[in-house]
Amino acid sequence: MVSVAAGLIGIALAAWFYLIAPAIPEGLARTFSTPYRWIYNKYFVDEFYDSLVVNPMVDGSRSLLWRVVDARGIDGIVNGAGRTARSVGGVLKRMQSGSIRSYAAWVVLGSIVVIVAITMAGGGR
Amino acid sequence: MTTLLDAVLFLPLIGFFVLLLIPKSNPSLSRMAALVISLLIFVISLGLVSGVVPEGYAFVHDSEWISSPPIRYHVGLDGLSLWLVILTTLLTPISVLASWKHIDHRVKEFFAFLILLEFGLIGVFISLDLFLFYVFWEIVLVPMYFLIGIWGHDRRIYAAVKFFIYTFTGSVLMLAAIIFLYNRAGTFDYTQIVAQLQSGRLALSSQVEMILFLAFFIAFAIKVPLFPLHTWLPDAHVEAPTAGSIMLASVMLKMGTYGLVRFCLPLFPNAAHKSAPWVIALAVIGIVYGALVALVQPNMKKLVAYSSVSHLGFVVLGIFSFTQQGLDGAVYQMLNHGISTGALFLLVGYLYERRHSLEIAAYGGVATPAPNLAIVFLIATLASVGLPMLNNFVGEYLVLQGASYSNFSATVFAAIGVILSACYMLWLYQRTFYGKPSESLSHHMPDLSGREWAAILPLLLLMLWMGTYTQTFLPSISAQNARILDMSKQRPAGSEVANAR
Numbered sequence: 001m002v003s004v005a006a007g008l009i010g011i012a013l014a015a016w017f018y019l020i021a022p023a024i025p026e027g028l029a030r031t032f033s034t035p036y037r038w039i040y041n042k043y044f045v046d047e048f049y050d051s052l053v054v055n056p057m058v059d060g061s062r063s064l065l066w067r068v069v070d071a072r073g074i075d076g077i078v079n080g081a082g083r084t085a086r087s088v089g090g091v092l093k094r095m096q097s098g099s100i101r102s103y104a105a106w107v108v109l110g111s112i113v114v115i116v117a118i119t120m121a122g123g124g125r
Numbered sequence: 126m127t128t129l130l131d132a133v134l135f136l137p138l139i140g141f142f143v144l145l146l147i148p149k150s151n152p153s154l155s156r157m158a159a160l161v162i163s164l165l166i167f168v169i170s171l172g173l174v175s176g177v178v179p180e181g182y183a184f185v186h187d188s189e190w191i192s193s194p195p196i197r198y199h200v201g202l203d204g205l206s207l208w209l210v211i212l213t214t215l216l217t218p219i220s221v222l223a224s225w226k227h228i229d230h231r232v233k234e235f236f237a238f239l240i241l242l243e244f245g246l247i248g249v250f251i252s253l254d255l256f257l258f259y260v261f262w263e264i265v266l267v268p269m270y271f272l273i274g275i276w277g278h279d280r281r282i283y284a285a286v287k288f289f290i291y292t293f294t295g296s297v298l299m300l301a302a303i304i305f306l307y308n309r310a311g312t313f314d315y316t317q318i319v320a321q322l323q324s325g326r327l328a329l330s331s332q333v334e335m336i337l338f339l340a341f342f343i344a345f346a347i348k349v350p351l352f353p354l355h356t357w358l359p360d361a362h363v364e365a366p367t368a369g370s371i372m373l374a375s376v377m378l379k380m381g382t383y384g385l386v387r388f389c390l391p392l393f394p395n396a397a398h399k400s401a402p403w404v405i406a407l408a409v410i411g412i413v414y415g416a417l418v419a420l421v422q423p424n425m426k427k428l429v430a431y432s433s434v435s436h437l438g439f440v441v442l443g444i445f446s447f448t449q450q451g452l453d454g455a456v457y458q459m460l461n462h463g464i465s466t467g468a469l470f471l472l473v474g475y476l477y478e479r480r481h482s483l484e485i486a487a488y489g490g491v492a493t494p495a496p497n498l499a500i501v502f503l504i505a506t507l508a509s510v511g512l513p514m515l516n517n518f519v520g521e522y523l524v525l526q527g528a529s530y531s532n533f534s535a536t537v538f539a540a541i542g543v544i545l546s547a548c549y550m551l552w553l554y555q556r557t558f559y560g561k562p563s564e565s566l567s568h569h570m571p572d573l574s575g576r577e578w579a580a581i582l583p584l585l586l587l588m589l590w591m592g593t594y595t596q597t598f599l600p601s602i603s604a605q606n607a608r609i610l611d612m613s614k615q616r617p618a619g620s621e622v623a624n625a626r
Contacts, residue, residue, distance in 0.1 A: 062421035070418055075356040078291070 130184035130202050130251060133170045133210065137217075137244035140166070144237040152232035156225060159236035163218040163243070170214040177207045179604035182253065182316075190257070196313055199254040204601030205456060205609070206250040209383060212463045213250070213376050215583065217243045220368035222580035223471050227367055227478055228276060235276055238268035239368060246376050250383060255303045256313040258388075262296055265377065269369065277364040284357075284364035291357040295344035302340035306392075319391050319612060331395060338396035341389050342404075348381030351404075351441055352411035355434045362430035363483065367474030370426060374433055375467035379459045382440045386456065390444070391612035398615050401445045405528075408445065409538045411438035416545035420552070424483050425473045428553055429466060432509065435542055436462045436517075442539055443524035447613065451527020452606040453599060458520030460598065461508075461591060465517055468505040468584040472498070475577055476557070479569050485553060490562030494570040499558045501573065501581055506554050508588040510547045516591035 017025045029036045038044070097103075140162035147155050176183045182201030190198040202210065220239055228235045245268065248261030266289060274285035303313070310318045310327050321327035329337065347354045358378075362370050390397050415434030422428040436458070443455030475498060476491070477483055492499035508515040521543060529536040562570070573581075591598060 057417070058421060061417040065414065066418045066421055070356065074353045078287075078356050082287075082290070 128184040128186050129169070129172055129176065130200060131186055133166060133173065133214070134200065134244070134247050134251065136162070136166045136169065137240050137247065141237050141241045141244065144233060144240060147233055149233050152229075155233040155236050156221070159221045159240060160218060162240060163214070163221050166243070167214040167218055170211055173202060173207060173210065177202055177204060177601055179204070179601065181608075185253075187253075190254075194256075194307065194313070196256045197254045198257060199314055199316075200248075200251040200257075201253050202251055203608075204603070204605035205383070205386060207601060208456075208460050208598060209250045209376070209379055210247055212379070212460055213243055213246045216371060216375050216463065216467055219467070219471065219580050219583065220371050222576055223371060223474055224366065224368045225576055227474065231275060235272070235368075238271050239372070242268040242272070242372055246372075246380070249380050253315045254313050255306065255315055255318070255388075258315070259296070259300055259303055262299075262380065263293075265380065266292060266296075269373065269377065272369040272372075273361060273365045276366040277369070279364075280360070281364045284360040288357050288361040291354075292347055295347035295354075298340040299344035302337045305337060315388075322392065322616070323612065325616075329393075331399075334393050335396040335399070338389060338393035338400065341384065341393070342400070345381040345384040345389065346407075348384070349378060349437050349441060350381070350434065352407050352414055352434065352438070355411070355415070358434065359427045359430040362433075362470075363424060363426045367470060367477070370470040370474070371467045374429070374470055375463035378433065378437055379463060382437065382444065382455065382459050385441070385444050386452070386606075386609060390447075390609055394613040395615050397445070397613065398447065401447065401531075404445045405442060405532055405535050408438040408441040409535045409542075411435065412442070412539050412542035413545070416542050416549060420545065420549040423485055425476070425485055425553065425557075426470070426483050428485075428549060429469050429473065432546065432549065433462065433466055435546065436466070436509075438542070439521060439524050439539065442528050442535065446524075446527040446531045447610065448527040448530050449603065449606060449610060450523045451531070452610060453603050454520050454523025454525075454527055456602045456606060457591075457595070457599065458517070458524060461516040461520045464584050464587050464591065465505055465508040465515075468581060468588070469509060471581060471584070472502050472505060475573070479571065480566065485556050488557040488566065490558070490560040490566065491570055492558040493562050494567045495572040497573045497578075498570075501585065502558065503554065504585055504588065506550045508592070510550050511543055514589070514592045516588045518592060519595055 041047070140159075143162065144155060144158055147158055173184065182203050185199075185201040187197060187199040190196050217239065221236065224235065224239070242265060245261050245265035249258065249265060252258035252261055270285050270289045273288060274281055277284060306318060307313050309329070310321055312318060318327065322329075343354075347357075350358050361373060365373060412435050415431045415436075415438060419428050419431035419435065422431060440455045440458050440462070443451040443453075443458065446452070473483070476488065480487055482488075504515075508517055511517040511521045525536050525539060528539065
């Protein structure tokens with residue numbers, strides 16, 4: 001009974017406000033401007049969730065998890081391993097120049113170092 | 126004796142050579158031949174379903190391949206491998222259809238590599254000899270390397286080399302462990318090694334067992350991929366052609382999770398149980414981390430790639446719960462992910478063929494010019510999110526239930542991943558399909574063609590089927606998982622057995 005009455009009153013009010021006298025709701029909105037704004041924006045619940053949950057999650061995922069942890073951190077280590085292997089190889093490859101003359105020079109130099117080392121250690125007795 | 130399984134395994138290899146014989150000047154013949162061959166293999170592979178028995182391997186073929194060391198051609202099929210083989214044979218013709226127009230140079234080689242990939246994948250799932258398994262495991266790498274490296278996008282060489290070296294690193298560790306096992310057991314045969322371990326004839330000290338477990342585990346974890354070994358995946362997916370992405374996500378990643386179930390658990394149960402806490406931790410980190418990073422990807426394929434990291438975390442969580450439900454859910458989820466992520470990559474490929482961009486920002490309002498594409502994409506999206514009545518829900522539910530028995534806090538965090546999956550998928554859908562389409566987009570967005578319908582429809586039907594009638598699939602999977610769990614019970618460590626004698 002009460003609920004039917006409430007429903008009918010609601011319909012009547014809506015008809016009066018928006019069909020018969022549309023100036024009334026505008027006036028009400030001006031008079032009670034602060035509560036009107038709160039209700040119009042659904043008590044800012046969406047904005048509240050956005051700033052508390054959604055934005056920190058999206059921003060944190062983008063700037064920290066993806067750009068720093070994933071791209072620089074984890075993938076940086078992976079690519080770093082590849083780069084290290086390449087630079088170590090870059091140094092080691094100088095030993096394999098393919099030039100016979102430089103090999104010969106290294107053999108002579110190495111032999112001299114070995115002979116000197118043995119002599120200094122007390123000869124090959 | 127030759128079995129139906131041998132035929133399903135070797136037909137792709139024969140098909141590969143047939144495709145090589147087709148003249149290069151006739152690309153449409155190559156396409157048609159690839160479609161006919163792959164469809165034929167799929168139809169024949171359906172004959173395997175009725176032959177699988179709940180009490181062990183079916184279609185066993187065990188004969189000598191190399192006499193010394195004794196490497197055998199030993200293959201067999203059970204409830205675990207059956208559906209993975211069917212998944213492979215189903216997705217190959219779908220990949221052929223996906224490449225129909227998209228691949229327009231070196232057509233013959235492309236389809237030849239695709240069929241060779243099928244050969245390797247089937248071999249991985251049915252090998253019962255560790256050496257044979259390893260051979261197939263590496264065969265798979267070769268065609269995929271070329272599929273990415275030749276037909277990929279701009280940074281294809283970088284992605285292909287990274288993919289190859291990354292996964293190869295893991296598999297060589299596994300090879301060392303396989304050789305060690307051979308030296309101790311005197312055989313590469315998986316069933317014999319398991320029997321020796323169960324009877325105590327082969328006993329590993331807990332330290333040795335842990336090292337062997339890790340060698341296998343790292344190889345599989347890279348393939349899954351488990352956090353933090355996942356960074357090859359987004360690169361490979363973004364650069365791969367559509368067919369490459371489909372086969373990579375839908376089937377190749379399952380090689381890793383399959384290996385965990387088939388080898389890591391029964392061969393090294395003590396080490397697996399001991400490692401469960403940190404493996405579960407990595408799986409849960411992967412679930413949440415993959416979902417959060419997927420949320421902020423500007424590139425569609427990267428988004429789906431990171432979502433795979435999240436979804437595969439579920440599979441690992443289920444496996445290492447050591448419960449029947451968890452393992453059933455994990456295996457079911459392997460198939461689900463193959464269906465729904467395969468569908469997503471296929472549909473992203475459709476979008477790419479129309480607009481030539483993978484950036485989400487290049488889209489918006491696609492539903493207006495292409496309503497059918499929008500509906501189909503929505504179904505795949507909802508399946509991926511895990512909506513009841515669709516396939517992923519079943520797997521995720523079983524995994525969460527199984528995991529809750531062994532580790533409830535991990536289950537709670539994993540459930541967060543389900544929520545996040547709705548966030549990133551629905552947000553992707555909103556930005557791509559809703560809104561007002563730009564002028565240029567409307568002009569280049571025809572709706573689905575007959576060929577495109579033919580490729581996506583089987584996947585949509587399977588999403589519904591697997592979501593509503595699990596009886597087709599789960600009983601055979603459960604029977605095999607019960608056996609795996611029985612083999613994976615903790616055993617007294619090697620030294621204790623030796624002392625007891």
